[in-house]
Amino acid sequence: MVFKAVFFATVLMVLSTAALVGGRFLGIIDPAPAATSSVCDSLSAAQRKALVGEKTPYAEELPAADGVRGGCRWTLEEGDDKTLVEVTSMDADAWVAEFAREAADGSSGDAAKQAVRLRALELGTSASDREACALASQVFELDGAARGAQRAAVFEDSPRKSSPRLVVQGCAEGVFTRVVVAAPALKTSAALERRATEALEQVEARLS
Numbered sequence: 001m002v003f004k005a006v007f008f009a010t011v012l013m014v015l016s017t018a019a020l021v022g023g024r025f026l027g028i029i030d031p032a033p034a035a036t037s038s039v040c041d042s043l044s045a046a047q048r049k050a051l052v053g054e055k056t057p058y059a060e061e062l063p064a065a066d067g068v069r070g071g072c073r074w075t076l077e078e079g080d081d082k083t084l085v086e087v088t089s090m091d092a093d094a095w096v097a098e099f100a101r102e103a104a105d106g107s108s109g110d111a112a113k114q115a116v117r118l119r120a121l122e123l124g125t126s127a128s129d130r131e132a133c134a135l136a137s138q139v140f141e142l143d144g145a146a147r148g149a150q151r152a153a154v155f156e157d158s159p160r161k162s163s164p165r166l167v168v169q170g171c172a173e174g175v176f177t178r179v180v181v182a183a184p185a186l187k188t189s190a191a192l193e194r195r196a197t198e199a200l201e202q203v204e205a206r207l208s
Contacts, residue, residue: 039070039087042206043199048074048085050195052183056085067094069175069207082163086180087199089207092132095176097125099139113142129174136171151197155188164188168196170204177204 040059048056058078062071071088075081090098103117116138123131133150140152151170165182179200181192 039089039203039207040072040074042072042087042203043074043085047195047199047202051085051181051192051199052083052186054083054183056083062086062088065090065094067091067097081182083183084180085199086178086182087203088178089203090176092129092136092171092174092176093125093127095171096120096123096127096132096135099135100124116142132174132176133171136169136176140169151200153193153196166192166196168193168200170200172204175204175207177207179203 040061045055045057054076056074056076058075058080060073060075060078062068062073067090069089069091071086073084073086075084100120100123103120116135119135119138123135127135137148137150140149141147143152143154145152150172151168153166153168155164155166157164161182163182163184164186165180166186166188168179168181170177177200179196181196186192
């Protein structure tokens, strides 16, 4: 009886091991699953390819910071900074504090930009959700969005950047969300802005 019990236990262990190895060999089981962060799961591979024109299989969670709910960067390979899709979600008051720090380092701009900069410095780290998103709306207006807009898209093609990029940002219900799309041959278009805005809306819905 003891021999039979040991024999059957050994057979079960061998079969389980074989099934696990076979599953990995056949691709049924992923031995190194991708990042499981809700942020890194927020956009599919097909959506990212539609944005940059290439696959971006390498997913990297961005470092945690105060007020940041999550962030993820997808690239062609580790360390690539030329072709990427990046999403960041943070508390709106944390975004105001970040904007205020950047505003403190600059003094150029017309009266409207100066007013927004002063408002950011005034709010500092104590902005309410409503105040933070109202400030974001003013920034979006300066970027060319309609008055009162909750989202804006800006195309950046500067020698200081490794690649041209489209930055889409939104603020709603106390959450500030940003989607960055970059690629060496990236060109601005209404279709690209629409796809990036849809990606932003999906990330907002996923993390709300």
